[in-house]
Amino acid sequence: MDMTNMPEVPPDFRPGDESAGLELVDVVLWVAKRREEGKPLSPELAEMFNAFAKRGGTDEVSLRELDRRWSFLRDLPEPNGPLPDNIEAQVERWEEERIQAIAALSDSAPVNNG
Structure with missing residues (x-):
C-alpha cells in the first residue's frame, strides 16, 4: 500500500x-x-x-x-479477504455513529409550515 x-x-x-x-x-x-x-x-x-x-x-x-x-x-x-475483527468492529462503530448523527440532524431540523 x-x-x-x-x-x-x-x-x-x-x-x-x-x-x-x-x-x-x-x-x-x-x-x-x-x-x-x-x-x-x-x-x-x-x-x-x-x-x-x-x-x-x-x-x-x-x-x-x-x-x-x-x-x-x-x-x-482491494482487501483480499475479510477485514481483521478490530477493523470490522471500528467500521461498525463508525456506521452506528453516522446513523445517530443523521438521526440527530433530522430530529433538530426546523419544521416548515409554509
Whole structure:
C-alpha cells in the first residue's frame, strides 16, 4: 500500500480560537480577499502576504484538481479477504455513529409550515 500522501502525525482538531495556525489562516484569507477586491492594505499586511505567497502554493478547487490529488486512491489494492475483527468492529462503530448523527440532524431540523 502506498502511504506517500498520508500524514505522519494524526490531525489535532480544536476550535479556531485555540489555534494560532487557524487564526493566521483567517488573516491570510482576509488579506487575499481584500487584494482580490482591490481594497487597500497596510504595508505590513502586504509584506506578510507577499512572504507567504513566495513560500506557499495554491490548489484550484475543481473536479480536475481533486482527481489529480486523490486519484492514487483508485490504485490502492482491494482487501483480499475479510477485514481483521478490530477493523470490522471500528467500521461498525463508525456506521452506528453516522446513523445517530443523521438521526440527530433530522430530529433538530426546523419544521416548515409554509
